[in-house]
Amino acid sequence: MEIDYASHFSALAHPQRLSVLRMLLRRYPDAVPAGEVAQALNVKSNTLSAYLAALRAAGFVTQERDGTSLRYAASPAGLSALFDGFLRECCQGRPDLCRGIGGDLQTKKGTDMPFRVLFLCTGNSARSIFAECLLRAIGGDRFEVHSAGTRPASQLNPLAVRMLAEKGHETDGLRAKHMSEYQNDAKAGFDFVFTVCDRAANEECPAWPGQPISGHWSTPDPVAVHGTEAERMLAFQTAYGMLQNRISAFVSLPLETLDNLALQHAVDDIARKD
The missing domain is CATH 1.10.10.10 (Winged helix-like DNA-binding domain superfamily/Winged helix DNA-binding domain)
Incomplete structure (x- = not known):
């Protein structure tokens, strides 16, 4: 056509x-x-x-x-x-114009260099912190994991920290931080950047260096839930469980063998699964 x-x-x-x-x-x-x-x-x-x-x-x-x-x-x-x-x-298919972007991830194949991953949300007080802890626990040394916020809170949500500790995650050193800490990173850039809240994804953010694979894994905000402590904890458990399922699926991907296009499709497919 x-x-x-x-x-x-x-x-x-x-x-x-x-x-x-x-x-x-x-x-x-x-x-x-x-x-x-x-x-x-x-x-x-x-x-x-x-x-x-x-x-x-x-x-x-x-x-x-x-x-x-x-x-x-x-x-x-x-x-x-x-x-x-x-x-x-x-443009008659000129190779200098039509190379595409389906190359390998940051030349990581065949090396022991970890894949660098950043999780973003608005406050960086719960969901992105969950994702950071989960990938670090499930993915191990294959990944160097960070999280940040577009408008970070002054401190982590206490219920989020409590739940992480109860699940055996190390919470010392976790803090809410602005994404600007990573935007001028002197390292080679990120391989993957994920938003885990709709508000952060809605915001216009500068492009990340290194052309990382990006994904949006929409997760309901447990901090926004009011009610009894049990009701609030259920909301945190639900968000944690959704992210755990997605991160487990992500870790199981053959990152070393898929090109960028296949990886992008795989990341989008994970977003469709709750």
Whole structure:
């Protein structure tokens, strides 16, 4: 099928339409309610509808109905078809333009260098701390693990720390920290960067050096749950269990043998499993 490159690129030429697409790509594979997109980007509902219609017409966004509401998700396949086709047809497949990004992870194959992983959430007080501790425990020396927040709390959530200690995790040295501590890291960069809360994924963040594999593993915020201590602890247990399942699946991946494209698909598949 012949692609109308001018109209497709035109859909990306509007700054706010591009912001909508970038947010949905950060949340992929989630399908996000239109109201949440509007609130996160401070866009009026009718204006957002026009943006989404243009992006859907270009094949960059999909729509699904959930009861009475509509949810929207980015379409990496649609974007890939546009850019792959453009480079192949318009640029005649020049190897200096069409190399792609499906290489190996940071040249880690065949070495004893650990994969560097960063978990992000907003406060860095519970969910990303859980993920940090879990990967360190399950993955062992294969991984160098860190966590940070886009707007970190002043201290870790006490119930989160208590639960980690009860499960046998080492909690000394854990602290809430801002992601800026890692953005200018003198090391080679991260191999994987995961967001574990929707709010952090909704935010526009600078690109990480080293072109890491990125993933969004949406996890309900246990800190936001109110009620009895038992009800609150149940929320923390639920978040911990979701992350434990995903991290166990991640650790089981043959990271040393998959290229970046296959790894990205595998990380997205893990996000779809609760």
